[in-house]
Amino acid sequence: xxxxxxxxxxxxxxxxxxxxxxxxxxxxxxxxxxxxxxxxxxxxxxxxxxxxxxxxxxxxxxxxxxxxxxxxxxxxxxxxxxxxxxxxxxxxxxxxxxxxxxxxxxxxxxxxxxxxxxxxxxxxxxxxxxxxxxxxxxxxxxxxxxxxxxxxxxxxxxxxxxxxxxxxxxxxxxxxxxxxxxxxxxxxxxxxxxxxxxxxxxxxxxxxxxxxxxxxxxxxxxxxxxxxxxxxxxxxxxxxxxxxxxxxxxxxxxxxxxxxxxxxxxxxxxxxxxxxxxxxxxxxxxxxxxxxxxxxxxxxxxxxxxxxxxxxxxxxxxxxxxxxxxxxxxxxxxxxxxxxxxxxxxxxxxxxxxxxxxxxxxxxxxxxxxxxxxxxxxxxxxxxxxxxxxxxxxxxxxxxxxxxxxxxxxxxxxxxxxxxxxxxxxxxxxxxxxxxxxxxxxxxxxxxxxxxxxxxxxxxxxxxxxxxxxx
Amino acid sequence: xxxxxxxxxxxxxxxxxxxxxxxxxxxxxxxxxxxxxxxxxxxxxxxxxxxxxxxxxxxxxxxxxxxxxxxxxxxxxxxxxxxxxxxxxxxxxxxxxxxxxxxxxxxxxxxxxxxxxxxxxxxxxxxxxxxxxxxxxxxxxxxxxxxxxxxxxxxxxxxxxxxxxxxxxxxxxxxxxxxxxxxxxxxxxxxxxxxxxxxxxxxxxxxxxxxxxxxxxxxxxxxxxxxxxxxxxxxxxxxxxxxxxxxxxxxxxxxxxxxxxxxxxxxxxxxxxxxxxxxxxxxxxxxxxxxxxxxxxxxxxxxxxxxxxxxxxxxxxxxxxxxxxxxxxxxxxxxxxxxxxxxxxxxxxxxxxxxxxxxxxxxxxxxxxxxxxxxxxxxxxxxxxxxxxxxxxxxxxxxxxxxxxxxxxxxxxxxxxxxxxxxxxxxxxx
Numbered sequence: 001x002x003x004x005x006x007x008x009x010x011x012x013x014x015x016x017x018x019x020x021x022x023x024x025x026x027x028x029x030x031x032x033x034x035x036x037x038x039x040x041x042x043x044x045x046x047x048x049x050x051x052x053x054x055x056x057x058x059x060x061x062x063x064x065x066x067x068x069x070x071x072x073x074x075x076x077x078x079x080x081x082x083x084x085x086x087x088x089x090x091x092x093x094x095x096x097x098x099x100x101x102x103x104x105x106x107x108x109x110x111x112x113x114x115x116x117x118x119x120x121x122x123x124x125x126x127x128x129x130x131x132x133x134x135x136x137x138x139x140x141x142x143x144x145x146x147x148x149x150x151x152x153x154x155x156x157x158x159x160x161x162x163x164x165x166x167x168x169x170x171x172x173x174x175x176x177x178x179x180x181x182x183x184x185x186x187x188x189x190x191x192x193x194x195x196x197x198x199x200x201x202x203x204x205x206x207x208x209x210x211x212x213x214x215x216x217x218x219x220x221x222x223x224x225x226x227x228x229x230x231x232x233x234x235x236x237x238x239x240x241x242x243x244x245x246x247x248x249x250x251x252x253x254x255x256x257x258x259x260x261x262x263x264x265x266x267x268x269x270x271x272x273x274x275x276x277x278x279x280x281x282x283x284x285x286x287x288x289x290x291x292x293x294x295x296x297x298x299x300x301x302x303x304x305x306x307x308x309x310x311x312x313x314x315x316x317x318x319x320x321x322x323x324x325x326x327x328x329x330x331x332x333x334x335x336x337x338x339x340x341x342x343x344x345x346x347x348x349x350x351x352x353x354x355x356x357x358x359x360x361x362x363x364x365x366x367x368x369x370x371x372x373x374x375x376x377x378x379x380x381x382x383x384x385x386x387x388x389x390x391x392x393x394x395x396x397x398x399x400x401x402x403x404x405x406x407x408x409x410x411x412x413x414x415x416x417x418x419x420x421x422x423x424x425x426x427x428x429x430x431x432x433x434x435x436x437x438x439x440x441x442x443x444x445x446x447x448x449x450x451x452x453x454x455x456x457x458x459x460x461x462x463x464x465x466x467x468x469x470x471x
Numbered sequence: 472x473x474x475x476x477x478x479x480x481x482x483x484x485x486x487x488x489x490x491x492x493x494x495x496x497x498x499x500x501x502x503x504x505x506x507x508x509x510x511x512x513x514x515x516x517x518x519x520x521x522x523x524x525x526x527x528x529x530x531x532x533x534x535x536x537x538x539x540x541x542x543x544x545x546x547x548x549x550x551x552x553x554x555x556x557x558x559x560x561x562x563x564x565x566x567x568x569x570x571x572x573x574x575x576x577x578x579x580x581x582x583x584x585x586x587x588x589x590x591x592x593x594x595x596x597x598x599x600x601x602x603x604x605x606x607x608x609x610x611x612x613x614x615x616x617x618x619x620x621x622x623x624x625x626x627x628x629x630x631x632x633x634x635x636x637x638x639x640x641x642x643x644x645x646x647x648x649x650x651x652x653x654x655x656x657x658x659x660x661x662x663x664x665x666x667x668x669x670x671x672x673x674x675x676x677x678x679x680x681x682x683x684x685x686x687x688x689x690x691x692x693x694x695x696x697x698x699x700x701x702x703x704x705x706x707x708x709x710x711x712x713x714x715x716x717x718x719x720x721x722x723x724x725x726x727x728x729x730x731x732x733x734x735x736x737x738x739x740x741x742x743x744x745x746x747x748x749x750x751x752x753x754x755x756x757x758x759x760x761x762x763x764x765x766x767x768x769x770x771x772x773x774x775x776x777x778x779x780x781x782x783x784x785x786x787x788x789x790x791x792x793x794x795x796x797x798x799x800x801x802x803x804x805x806x807x808x809x810x811x812x813x814x815x816x817x818x819x820x821x822x823x824x825x826x827x828x829x830x831x832x833x834x835x836x837x838x839x840x841x842x843x844x845x846x847x848x849x850x851x852x853x854x855x856x857x858x859x860x861x862x863x864x865x866x867x868x869x870x871x872x873x874x875x876x877x878x879x880x881x882x883x884x885x886x887x888x889x890x891x892x893x894x895x896x897x898x899x900x901x
Contacts, residue, residue: 011737014741015744018741019745022750026754031757078671104676197676199668282884282885282888283881286829286877286880286884287877288833288836288876290836290856290873291856291872291874294857294859294860294873295873298860298863298865299866299869302863304863305864410752411837411840411841426841429843430842430843437756440753441749441750441753444746445750447746452743
């Protein structure tokens with residue numbers, strides 16, 4: 001048993017590691033520049049004056065450093081020889097992407113770097129001369145075009161942009177422009193494409209983004225939400241209570257109802273009672289819970305039809321902590337009845353069907369036949385001999401029901417406006433608040449893993465035949 | 472005739488007989504067939520143009536013209552007629568689909584949300600919105616008919632992907648186990664190098680090209696993907712060649728066992744410990760909405776059940792006499808796996824496939840119910856159902872789309888149960 005558990009843990013850790021890498025990868029593929037999303041709502045994103053511009057850039061760089069986004073992604077990278085070790089130092093994710101694509105096309109980092117530096121010189125020359133009266137109307141246009149140039153992923157588009165900006169520039173900038181244009185023109189002629197096809201390994205050590213993200217995760221720091229700039233851990237802490245309460249209630253209910261149902265159905269196998277129970281459970285099992293939830297909200301909760309239940313939420317608007325406890329509990333119960341029913345029926349159907357199958361299988365075992373043969377009353381055979389052994393699969397299912405409920409609750413919590421984990425992550429999905437989405441995914445994944453581990457342990461505890469040792 | 476059916480002894484024929492006796496499952500099969508027809512013929516059942524019409528003395532086939540433009544890029548329509556509202560066009564005669572609305576067409580006169588029995592502003596009674604309209608005035612029945620196409624496509628494609636991966640991996644794991652696939656050390660090392668380099672050049676270096684192809688559309692993505700796979704294959708092959716020579720050396724010639732089963736089983740275990748639904752939701756929420764992506768993600772995360780079933784069956788089948796006989800005849804392993812062993816181990820996989828389709832359809836409708844993953848202009852059962860949340864009082868929006876999901880899910884679940892009962896001899900007590 002201990003050896004088995006150790007072996008289990010031995011696989012638990014790499015899987016956990018894999019899950020964190022997966023979450024990290026998904027979070028990396030989220031579109032946009034996280035720093036800019038964090039800074040949204042702060043001072044304007046790029047003034048016309050040199051000083052303002054410097055301040056914005058400074059704020060950007062500081063935030064970037066704070067979030068460790070100036071570090072490489074992972075402990076090591078396998079990249080083409082052409083890709084420099086320091087590409088991650090360049091600010092702004094779209095610019096980084098565009099430069100990397102040029103690297104993949106031309107393979108000559110020196111030439112691309114020359115182009116980028118020439119661009120930076122033109123850019124700062126522009127901001128130095130931004131107050132010149134010669135600009136007139138063109139200034140805003142040039143500024144927008146300048147910002148777009150380094151984000152061009154395609155070489156032809158880059159040339160097009162450059163030609164677009166040329167007639168708009170004032171004479172003092174033309175030399176800078178010529179330099180830039182020459183550097184861009186040189187890209188195809190100085191290309192070293194072979195470098196794209198030679199792999200090389202960069203080793204970065206622990207100073208990388210994943211390491212910092214993981215370290216934060218272990219300390220319970222999930223980052224900051226884009227939406228309200230609050231720590232995600234705090235938001236999750238508030239939300240998780242409601243999810244746990246509702247899930248626990250419905251799991252307990254589902255077990256309390258499904259076990260007797262499954263037993264009745266198995267004992268009276270083939271009877272009318274069994275067939276009607278089986279059919280009902282089958283229908284329940286196939287009923288999409290978000291359909292039932294929607295219908296409940298439309299028909300029973302205010303709207304244009306009946307108003308038996310409140311229209312979502314977990315408590316009435318005037319609910320306050322001053323109320324007597326009894327009254328508060330009544331209010332919560334009133335709000336939670338419908339959600340709990342909808343949460344419960346699906347797993348109820350699933351569990352009862354499992355219970356029925358398990359008991360049927362146990363009833364066919366030899367020792368049950370022996371028990372019957374020696375004349376024990378049927379109730380004793382069923383409850384004492386068969387029932388206890390048939391519980392094993394049901395108990396172990398507990399482990400898989402719980403994580404499933406967390407992901408299932410994304411839809412149900414949204415329908416019933418319950419401020420739990422699911423509702424939180426739905427809000428994050430709609431608002432493209434990626435750090436929250438990733439945090440919920442990571443937690444859900446870890447819970448699933450723990451659930452499976454607990455299931456295995458329970459299995460070994462309730463079934464002494466299972467020793468988990470090698471034969 | 473009766474005699475013949477009872478005398479059929481092949482397991483497949485016996486299973487089919489048992490399946491036919493299970494009336495709900497048998498009728499489900501027919502119902503799924505009908506649904507497939509509805510999906511294929513959706514445009515002839517609900518569209519805003521007639522099937523055949525005579526207009527100004529000319530007989531035209533508007534739906535086929537649209538097909539020609541959509542699928543073959545032809546330019547068939549007279550510019551005035553392309554934008555015309557056919558319901559108001561004065562035609563000599565026309566054969567219309569039963570529902571005269573396209574699914575995403577906005578009927579602004581009947582918006583927001585007019586019910587099936589309420590008064591509708593229409594020109595003639597054949598233009599009724601039989602099941603009402605949604606908030607934007609889209610015809611509900613037309614949306615349901617065309618939604619069948621989306622739901623079934625999602626179910627089939629995603630389970631198809633899952634089945635290919637699952638059957639392949641499960642068959643390899645079950646057939647070879649840990650102690651029957653032997654390789655020389657040289658082949659092993661060169662093969663590993665080949666796989667690494669193949670993945671690097673085929674997929675890593677080409678990742679921008681692949682991403683661009685995915686953004687362009689389904690077919691260019693498949694083309695680009697095939698190119699990548701071909702390139703990887705070529706590189707693996709090239710790396711494999713020198714191992715023929717290296718094998719002769721003492722070091723390279725040592726025979727090693729490949730732990731096929733152990734590796735694949737661990738992979739299955741890891742995949743099973745991922746919260747798939749949450750993973751699908753997360754990816755769908757972060758990536759650009761696309762139906763193909765939803766199908767791919769569902770397929771790539773749901774192959775474990777199929778793989779386990781196939782593995783289990785293969786473990787049984789590989790020890791049967793006829794497989795031993797095939798081996799004795801000197802057939803190579805691949806021929807035995809795909810021509811002899813797999814066909815006899817696929818029955819339990821069918822169960823998994825039927826249940827898999829049901830759950831894929833559920834996941835997709837859940838996603839479009841939340842409005843993530845599927846492009847907002849696409850009308851699906853899930854998106855129609857979610858419109859019930861904003862249109863209070865529109866019972867038809869709450870009832871019919873959900874009913875459609877329920878019916879399809881039930882049909883596939885019944886089908887799965889029917890197949891399971893039919894192939895499980897323990898349950899055939901009669």
